[in-house]
Amino acid sequence: MGEPWYINLMDEESRVHSEKVAEKIRQEIQEKGLMGFARFMELALYAPGLGYYCVGTEKIGRHGDFVTAPEISPLFSQCLAGYCQKALSQFNAKTILELGAGTGRMAAEILNTLDQMNCLPEQYLILEISPELKERQKKLIGELSSKHLSRVKWLENLPENSFDGVIIANEVLDAMPVTIFQKTSDGYSERVVGLDEGNNFIWKTRSVSESLNNEIQKLGISFPNNYYSELNLNVNPWVSSLNQILRQGEIIIIDYGFLREEYYHPQRNTGTLMCHFQQRAHSDPLILTGIQDITAHVDFTAVGKFAESLSLKVKNYSTQADFLLRNGLLDLMQKAATTPEQQFILANQVKMLTLPSEMGELFKVMILEK
Numbered sequence: 001m002g003e004p005w006y007i008n009l010m011d012e013e014s015r016v017h018s019e020k021v022a023e024k025i026r027q028e029i030q031e032k033g034l035m036g037f038a039r040f041m042e043l044a045l046y047a048p049g050l051g052y053y054c055v056g057t058e059k060i061g062r063h064g065d066f067v068t069a070p071e072i073s074p075l076f077s078q079c080l081a082g083y084c085q086k087a088l089s090q091f092n093a094k095t096i097l098e099l100g101a102g103t104g105r106m107a108a109e110i111l112n113t114l115d116q117m118n119c120l121p122e123q124y125l126i127l128e129i130s131p132e133l134k135e136r137q138k139k140l141i142g143e144l145s146s147k148h149l150s151r152v153k154w155l156e157n158l159p160e161n162s163f164d165g166v167i168i169a170n171e172v173l174d175a176m177p178v179t180i181f182q183k184t185s186d187g188y189s190e191r192v193v194g195l196d197e198g199n200n201f202i203w204k205t206r207s208v209s210e211s212l213n214n215e216i217q218k219l220g221i222s223f224p225n226n227y228y229s230e231l232n233l234n235v236n237p238w239v240s241s242l243n244q245i246l247r248q249g250e251i252i253i254i255d256y257g258f259l260r261e262e263y264y265h266p267q268r269n270t271g272t273l274m275c276h277f278q279q280r281a282h283s284d285p286l287i288l289t290g291i292q293d294i295t296a297h298v299d300f301t302a303v304g305k306f307a308e309s310l311s312l313k314v315k316n317y318s319t320q321a322d323f324l325l326r327n328g329l330l331d332l333m334q335k336a337a338t339t340p341e342q343q344f345i346l347a348n349q350v351k352m353l354t355l356p357s358e359m360g361e362l363f364k365v366m367i368l369e370k
């Protein structure tokens with residue numbers, strides 16, 4: 001057997017760091033036994049001072065591990081700003097709250113666009129769980145939108161008092177830890193993480209708890225044998241907490257995902273986990289511990305159904321392409337493209353955002369209204 005594909009892509013520093021994160025997880029497995037995948041993902045991504053999102057490497061952007069829509073094109077954030085302007089004025093609201101703001105590029109672009117439209121929000125709140133990204137956001141917003149920096153406030157937790165406004169979460173739900181269940185001829189079990197004789201992480205199974213079994217049953221899907229997939233048990237508490245802090249306004253959720261029937265399609269029998277390392281996508285979360293991104297697609301039926309149970313209205317569920325095109329993407333491109341060269345660059349960005357083979361169809365936009 002040859003060397004793993006990623007060996008030559010790791011420098012000494014990332015190898016040493018990865019080993020530290022792996023050791024932290026190993027210790028917990030040695031102390032407590034098999035580890036649920038959600039805990040593994042939580043530690044690999046968010047262990048304080050160690051996890052992927054909590055250390056100083058460049059993660060998001062062309063020189064990082066993956067790119068997101070705001071990093072691909074400013075037109076994405078400008079389009080979203082146009083939508084926010086309408087929602088803010090409909091609710092006579094003056095607050096935007098962004099969750100998981102990544103590099104801060106989208107916040108800076110939204111503020112600049114709203115300024116040009118003469119409708120700056122009084123405050124632009126950011127709730128970011130990674131201390132390292134928070135610092136990056138402060139720096140980039142300071143560079144790209146310095147005159148609006150004073151309107152931006154970083155929160156440690158969701159605001160205590162409810163507000164009228166717009167909440168935005170781009171690629172946040174997919175970064176939340178998920179639990180993995182599997183179905184075999186023996187019934188359901190949980191796919192968890194253990195250690196082999198060489199102390200490497202390996203997949204193991206354990207019986208499902210009563211509460212996990214209830215959650216699987218609630219999906220209402222008859223799964224075939226030899227099937228595994230994910231459940232994001234954080235969705236309901238997350239939507240519920242957003243509902244509590246929003247007096248009136250809208251919650252815009254953008255992420256890759258499907259409605260339930262498609263998410264749990266019989267042919268999607270190995271789930272939706274995806275990892276990103278240096279612009280390479282693969283499906284093994286047990287390697288490159290702490291130095292790669294781990295994501296799972298979003299079951300938008302789960303989000304919408306739970307939101308409706310709280311009396312939020314699902315105002316929009318569409319592909320990203322549809323949402324952007326309905327909200328003036330092409331006009332924005334034409335206005336911004338003043339030279340043939342710029343036209344070429346922006347047209348390519350629009351393709352990345354909207355083509356079915358790129359982000360256009362896999363990414364969805366769900367808007368919840370209160």
Ligand SMILES: C[S@@+](CC[C@H](N)C(=O)[O-])C[C@H]1O[C@@H](n2cnc3c(N)ncnc32)[C@H](O)[C@@H]1O
Pocket residue numbers: 053060068069070071099100101102103127128129130133169170171172175176
């Ligand atoms: C995949 S990145 C997306 C970043 C950015 N929104 C973008 O589109 O470029 C996920 C972001 O969500 C943050 N995050 C993950 N879970 C979060 C949570 N529960 N609350 C707030 N931020 C969270 C991460 O630290 C990171 O900034």
